[in-house]
Every structure is written in C-alpha cells, then in structure tokens.
Amino acid sequence: MSDIKLPVEVEIELKKVSKVAGYLWQREWAERNAGNISMNLSSFFDKNEIIEKTKGDEFVAFDFPKDCAGFVIYITGTGCYLRDLVDMLEEVSCILYINEEANGYTIIWGGNRPNFGPTCELISHASIHLFNSKHHPENLAVVHTHPLELICMSHHELFDNEEELNRQIWMMCPEVKVFVPKGIHCTPYALSSTASLAKVTMDAFKTRNVSLWEKHGATATAPDVEKAWDFLDVANKGAKMLMMCWAAGFKPAGLSNEQLTELEQFT
Template sequence: TKHPFMKDTYESLIEDIAEVAGYLWNKGWAERNAGNISVNVTGYIPASLRDKPALCPQVKLPKAFVALSNQYLFVTGTGKRMRDVTHKPFDNASIIRINSGGDAYEIIAEQPIVPTSELPAHLSIHCWLKEHRSDCKVVLHTHPTDLIALSQTTKYKDEATLNALLWGMHPETLIVLPKGVGVVPYEVPGTMEIADLTLRALESHDVVIWEKHGCLAIGENIIDAFDMIDTLSFALMSSFLQMHYGYSLSHFKFECIY
C-alpha cells in the first residue's frame, strides 16, 4: 500500500525535494551550503534514465554497499545551497547510479554535479534501510539551530534526559516521534565513523542528533522526514521560551495524551 504522501511520479518527488529545501532555508537550518538530502528513487526513475550513459567517469566508493547494487539515488551536491536547490534542483543535485557490485557510482542526470561530501554516510544509511526499513527512502540532514545548541550541553547529551524534555513539552512530539531521538557523539562529518554510529542509533530511532553538528532523519518521503525535525524544533523552542522568561518547565503526564 502506498503511503498517502508518497508521490506517484518522479517529477512529483523532485518537486517535494525542492519544496523541503526551501523550508530548510526559510527555517534558518541551511546556512551557506549546510545540510544534504538523498532519496532512493529506484522505483520512480523514468525508463529514459535507467540505461542512460554516465556523464562522467565512475567513482569508487570507500566500501561496497551491496544492498544498493543497481539502485538510483537523488543526491544534493557538494558545496550546493538549499536555497538554490529549491529553485533549480538539477543545477544543485544529481541522480547517481550504483554499479552492480555496490562499490562505485556514476552520475547519470541531469548534470555532472558531484554529490555531497557526506555521501558515504548517506549510502551506509540507505544500504541499511534497504535491508531493514525498505519503506524508508529518504535521508535528510540539516542544521536546526535549537537542536545544535542543546547538543552542546552536558545534561542533554544524555538520550533519556533529552527525550523526556522533548516529549514533555508538547503532546505532538510523542505522537509524531514515539521512538524519541538518538544522540550521536561528535565525529568528523562525512566519515564512516559517524555513519556507523548513526546506524546504531537508527536501530531504535527515526531521528538522530549529531552532537555540535546537526540532525538527521529518515522517512518514507521527504515531507515526513522534515515534519519530524520540525516537530522536535517546535517542542524545543517552547522549552527555550519558558526558560528564557524564568519559568520552570512543567511537563505533562504522558498518559494524558491518549
């Protein structure tokens, strides 16, 4: 059964990606070239693109992502800005095709835009999703100011403490994110180390905070992935306002939600 927000056409998927890129910029979560998006579009890629010759030489990957063999992914480009993705997606992103061994990729559309430097982390996650969460096609990484600020504090680096705060601020947070969020200690962006830590966190969460760096969400579609991060940000901003005005945080009882 198709998810109610899952688009039926390749063109509609690209439109949604462009729309969310605009949201990220307008939210202030995409300074300069911050953040990246990847979507497994294999089930939606037009026949005209499937066997299209590569636009540039094949690029070797740091490891073989076997589950992604012969898969097609939309990936935003390195150094590209979300504010530009929203207006001209294919001036700032590309479609890549993973080879049959899963250890290399080639760009097939629409221009030879080099993928994000965090491609290894994205591919690791997509590989895991293909094997364990095949319903999820999207990996969204962005820089929500409030979530990054909170990740700087010792108290809220603790996952249980952080989730108690987020769930306790607004009933929608628990409804939208019943698994809460995972917390990944700081690692150098774009490395396999941060990818491996993220995969562990995704075993029990759909959203992960990268300490001092940003946030990553997986979803069936780009709108769902954005909405989860947006819901977290709303809850956190509510708590910041309470603390700013000197009010103590008063959390409701979870059993009152249903």
C-alpha cells in the same frame, strides 16, 4: 549524459525536495552549504535500462558498501546551497546509479554545473539507505540539516542523558510525543563525511526518529522528504519551547509521565 526519462513518481518526489529545501532555508537551518538531502529511488527505475543507456557515460570511482550495488540515489551536491534546490534542482543535485561492483557511480540526471560532485556525506547517505533497505524499506528519504534549538540542546548537559532529554522535549506539548514517538537519539560526535559518522547514525535509527549529531546538526529518515522534515520540525519545536521557558526564567510544568503514556495510543 544518458537520456533516461524520469518516471512521474520521481518528478513528484523531486518537487517535494524543492519545497522542503525552501522550508530549511527560511528557518535558517541551511546556512551557506549546510545540510544535504537524498532519496533511494531504486524502486522507480528499470536497472537494465539504466545499464544500457549509461554505456560510455562518465564513471566515477567510489568505495560504497558492497550491498549498495544497483542502487539509484538522488542526492544534493557538494558545496550545494539548499536554497538553490528551490529553482536550480538540476544544477545543484543529481540522480546517480551505483554500479554492480559498488566501486563507483554514474550520474544519470542532474549535476548540470561545472565540477559538480555529490555531497561529501555520500558515504553516510548510501549507508543509511542500505540500512533502511534491510530494516525499514518504507523509508526512502534522508534529510540532514542544522535545526538551531536542537543543536543548542546537543551542547547541553541533557545530551548525556538521552531518556531525560526526550522526556523534557516530549512534555512540552502533546504533538511532540505523538509525531516524534520514538524520540531523538543523542548521537556522539563523529567527523563529517566519514564511515564513523555513517555508523553512529545507523545505530541511531535502530531506536529513534531523529539522530541529533553532537555539536553539528540533525538527521531524519522517512518515506519521503516531507515526512522527514516533519520529524525534524516537530522535534525542534519541542526543544525551542523548552529553551523559551528556561530563557523566561522558569521550569515548565510539562505533561506528566502518565499523560505522556496516555498519548501513546495515538502514535
């Protein structure tokens, strides 16, 4: 293992990861090994130093998109329980360097447990970070989790009408419209850990703040993990309040279309 020292900025981001992982567990959004978190940390590291200090380190073959060459990515491990990120960060997650041919990676930090490997969603995370680097370079974090009420909404007929689903969730309170201004993408089902799932998720982030994976979970991208958590937290609150009204047997009055339009000045 290389002796690369983590920049202070990276240590700050890793503390945020631990904090958000605790939130996800407390919310029951991260059962067993559900969910994963990653960050593009390339801007915080000296690539030449990494190349020099990782000579002779174990190399793992992996077929990344070619433009991911040189990326430095923090990512959780396969089979990782997100609750363990609170106090076992180095055991259940890692920082990896994608080589210049983009045909493999070297772990430069973490992964300190037997048979460690990055999450099986590595291709999705790497592809989203590549998309962000080209279209939204401010977005460094990706959080995938299982928000209960949003998943329920992905089984509802509203999932087939994205505009109406967003209108009904936005109308539940002003904060939902203000803090998730682009709304939720109803992302069609794709098998986990596949390039197909990566593609539909990237398509989602072209227009929306949150990608709601059909019958699976939700994913958000933002400048850091706390802001990604905020997108998911607020979106799920809108879905939860909507379902509470339905469960109580009434259709919520909700904010009017005019009131929702008025709120756009704050987004």
